[in-house]
Amino acid sequence: MQTPSDVRRLLAFGVFEANIATRQLFRRGEVVHLQDHPFRVLTMLLERPGELITREELRHRLWPEHTFVDFDEGLNTAVKKLRCALDDSADDPRFIETVPRHGYRFIAAVHPVEDSSVDPADGHTRSSSSGRLQTSDGHDQLARSGALVELPPPVLRLRSSRRRTALTVAVVCVLIAAVGLVYLHRIRQPERPMHFSITLPSQTRDLALSGDGRMLAFIAPLPQDGGNALWVDEVGAPGAHVLDHTEGASFPFWSPDNKSIAFFADGKLKRINAGGGPVQIICDAPIGRGGTWNKNGVIVFARDSGVSISRVSAAGGPVTLVDGFDQKIATTMSSRWPLFLPDGNHFLYTSVDFGTDLQSDASAIYLAALDSKRRRPLVSSSSNAAYVPPGYLLFFRNKTLMAQRFDADTLRLAGDAFAVANDVEYLSSVARALFSSSRTGSLVYQTGAGTTFSQLAWFDRDGRQLSTLGTPARLAKALSGRTPGRG
Structure with a gap:
């Protein structure tokens, strides 16, 4: 039996090589981004190929004694990320076999190889210290930290930094595969991702990706006048x-033809052409909390922070409640963030209980329809949801963007949920995570701490600011004896 001391520095299996010393995983000479816990799991499996590695052994290796953590969830997430990096499947494994209720076994052949700085097979030069790969044609590729989960092409990741005035969107474009997600369908030779970045003018407060994945609408401050507006x-x-003329905008969403953007401002639901122009008022929406627009010109939206969901024509007209929803007051429950599914009849929405801990199971994402009063919970979450073709439900839970198989025809979930991205920005005041997807399978999200900087200030009776108190600090929670309100 092999022991850890017997393991050479570089181990090969299939098209992969693992450098145990530098904690790097390579696929045909290129770095595969893998976080610490998944790599530790891989190391243990490679140390004893063909043998059962128990969950208890993994727990002791991954978490020291007296560490308080949800071990089962943490280990399951680490194994899922590892399988994702290896393009492996729990149902039809090539590398990692699950032994139910016991642990895991590495079933592929493992052999040590000479650790050379140059791999003659692919012409790449490895540099473990820099984290870069240099191809034979002289081009560099930066090995980013963290696990890269390949979602449908292209995948956009919007990263936020509070230390800088600009934001950078890290974009991962993956060529379209006929069968959908690369990892989820276990394509043996996935297309090579391409990375590029664009700069946004300021920190975003919300974002919406167009259905074709080509345009990003987002809410950000105006450069000089202050206040938020709609950017494209x-x-x-x-x-x-x-x-222009979108001052005070919030929570934008796109028309199905990608030509118009709806948004909330001044207690109204409004729309504007994506290229700019006059703004049209659709209807009243005192405290708008999200909307969605189907191909028949019907907009479903949350006009306030209550439990009702309403509908209106995109051209304007009377507003009516969607069947099965009532207008109630004096409750901590709130229905918000509706999203049409591809059939244009069924939609998702989130029911949030602001009277409980937002991390609890009291809030959930529901399935509803325009032609039915029936509503059905799908997953527990206190945030918005998204649907990604060819069939995945995206939702936010425990500071992580998750995905789970979802059949838009049968309207049923299948399999286990898995992590897509960590540290996604979450606005607890309105129970919304900053991510959006397109019909083409693109995903954009913003990372961050989910808090804002605030400062106390004195104002006169006419609303003029007189002075400030102290220095800006993070706003956490207002302490009062009132029933918790809704954002």
Whole structure:
């Protein structure tokens, strides 16, 4: 039996090589991004190929004594990330076999190889210290930290930094595969990702990706006047621009033809052409909390922070409640963030209980329909949801963006949920995570701490600011004896 001391520095299996010393995983000479816990699991499996590695052994290796952690969830997430990196499947494994209720076994052949700085097979030069790969044609590829989960092409990741005034969107474009997600369908030779970045003018407060994945609408401060407005950025084009007459905008969403954007401002639901122009008022929406627009010109939206969901024509007109929803007051429950599924009849929405801990199971994502009063819970979550073709439900839970198989025809979930991204920005005041997807399978999300900086200030009776108190600090929670309110 092999022991850890017998393991050489570089181990090969299939098209992969694992450098145990530098904690790097390579696929045909290129770095595969893998976080610490998944790599530790891989190391233990490679140390004893063909043998059962128990969950208890993994727990002792991954977490020291007296560590308080949800071990089962943590280990399951680590194994899922590892399988994702290896393009492996629990149902039809090539590398990692699950032994139910016991642990895991590495079933592929493992052999040590000479650790050379140059791999003659693929012409790559490895540099463990820099984390870069240099191809034979002289091009560098940066090995980013963390696990890269390949979702449908292209995948956009919007990263936020509070220390800088600009934001960078890290975009991972994967060529379209006929069978959908690369990892989820276990394509043996996935297309090579391409990375590029664009710069946004300021920190975003919300974002919405167009259905074709080419345009990003987002809410951000105006450069000089202050206050928020609606901005549009064409992916790959130079620079974002603000749409005039959209001051105070919030929670934008796109028309199905990608030509118009609806948003909330001044207690109204409004719309504007994506290229700019006059703003049209659709209807009243005192405290708008999200909307969605189907191909028949019907908009379903949350007009306030209550439990009702309403509908209206995109051209304007009377507002009616969707069947099965009532207007109630004096409750901590709130229905918000509706999202149409591909059939244009069924939609998702989130029912949030602001009277409980938002991390509890009291809030959930529900399935509803325009032609039925029936509503059915799908998954527990206190945030918005998204649907990604060819069939995945995205939702936010425990500071992590999750995905689970979802059949849009049968309206049923299948399999286990798995992690897509960590540290996604979450606005607890309104129970919304900053991510969005397109019909083409693109995903964009913003990372961050989910808090804002606030400062106490004195104002006179006319609303003029007189002075400030102290220095800006993070706003956590207002302490009062009132029933918890809704954002």
